[in-house]
């Protein structure tokens with residue numbers, strides 16, 4: 001690993017015979033990608049594989065330490081593995097990407113600079129401005145142009161329709177033209193609350209090695225803004241570890257994935273439930289979605305996995321994941337700035353200081369996020385985003401927080417999930433209705449409410465559940481808008497049946513003031 005200054009001074013590594021530099025972004029650490037497979041042994045003397053750690057990117061935000069640790073340690077492990085295989089690797093620490101590109105291009109004026117299409121608008125701009133040749137990104141199952149073709153001329157971009165198109169196109173879980181098992185989804189079987197007196201399998205752990213420990217030490221020494229607990233053994237940082245995690249999921253969790261997909265037990269009972277924990281590896285390239293899907297089908301075909309679980313998992317990978325990737329590119333760079341509901345509140349203190357709130361659900365979910373930079377999709381949607389939606393937090397502030405604290409966050413995946421699904425900031429361009437819910441949903445799908453000082457059934461009064469109060473207040477504040485939306489207008493009409501609407505409005509004002517002050 002070299003700094004840019006060392007490189008400038010020594011000029012030892014970069015010989016002027018280098019004809020090609022191939023840049024590997026930290027979310028493209030995939031040995032089978034064509035960026036690396038098209039690199040023949042005879043070319044190695046003339047080509048260079050380039051990794052850059054940008055100080056500016058690391059220092060500017062209050063990242064969760066485990067998010068940054070995972071990215072850097074995975075990239076360093078990958079760079080070492082390539083070097084061991086005989087690739088000429090330059091792993092550079094620089095003040096910024098721009099600075100690194102400028103210095104390298106000055107020293108290698110005739111070399112071609114090549115990169116795989118990046119998964120964010122900002123990196124794309126940077127690479128374009130540095131005159132990189134861009135080759136297609138083969139780490140997804142659907143290219144942005146395939147998605148654009150699918151979306152073209154459609155009035156509605158329902159995920160369900162995209163998913164069915166994917167199943168047919170990719171021939172996954174199909175019986176000729178029909179869906180295997182006779183249905184496209186088994187949601188009715190898959191929405192169960194947390195089971196009682198249940199034994200979850202133990203978590204798979206991943207031992208830390210020297211590279212990991214060095215990264216943790218460096219991060220703690222150099223980045224004062226970091227948030228969250230130090231890395232434990234929850235996350236792997238190598239391809240071998242990612243493969244172990246995948247096998248473990250298929251062996252110990254896959255069969256029960258479906259029924260408990262939406263359940264929220266307390267973190268001390270299980271923080272994983274039966275989720276795969278594969279998103280970090282799918283998103284940084286250590287795993288390819290194709291191999292995860294193939295392994296899932298292979299496991300299913302052995303016969304003891306219910307179709308509801310297999311279909312539920314396949315839907316996430318070939319449906320939701322590819323759908324949000326397509327939406328990100330289709331809706332464009334400005335999509336992240338959407339604020340259809342004109343939400344203007346600053347981020348609530350409880351998102352950084354869970355100890356400051358008495359709301360048992362929020363405290364548990366934010367503390368769990370602090371512990372390992374991950375919670376599954378329902379706490380992300382129905383606790384964290386739901387609270388941001390109901391309390392009217394400025395979408396971009398909430399997006400920034402989510403992007404800083406989750407281990408699997410990248411622009412392409414966080415922007416649609418937060419702006420389109422989480423806080424309805426796009427006015428329904430992606431999802432037809434807001435995912436707003438009061439305490440009764442949370443009480444049904446979790447074990448949080450039993451230990452809470454608030455009552456999920458109450459909407460006004462001192463012990464009213466803040467979610468329940470804010471849910472009704474949210475519908476009331478946006479009554480006009482939502483009464484035009486037939487997917488939610490029935491709930492809006494429910495406002496007319498509330499006898500305590502005035503008290504509820506007063507309580508909502510108090511709840512919002514105290515949430516903003518960090519005293520609720």
Ligand SMILES: Cc1cc2nc3c(=O)[nH]c(=O)nc-3n(C[C@H](O)[C@H](O)[C@H](O)COP(=O)(O)OP(=O)(O)OC[C@H]3O[C@@H](n4cnc5c(N)ncnc54)[C@H](O)[C@@H]3O)c2cc1C
Nearest residue numbers: 275276277278279316317320321376377381408409417422
């Ligand atoms: C508000 C919000 C923000 C989210 N932000 C992210 C994010 O930054 N990065 C991220 O990877 N996922 C995000 N998700 C989706 C989902 O929460 C995570 O992918 C999932 O929790 C990862 O855990 P897992 O691997 O155990 O998933 P599993 O439940 O085991 O699902 C399998 C895989 O499906 C994919 N997947 C499922 N749902 C989605 C989705 N909505 N979008 C994209 N991929 C999906 C993931 O790759 C995941 O690994 C977000 C969801 C919401 C509601």
Ligand code: SF4
Nearest residue numbers: 361442449452456465
């Ligand atoms: S009562 Fe309300 S605040 Fe308390 S845990 Fe339940 S949903 Fe959360």
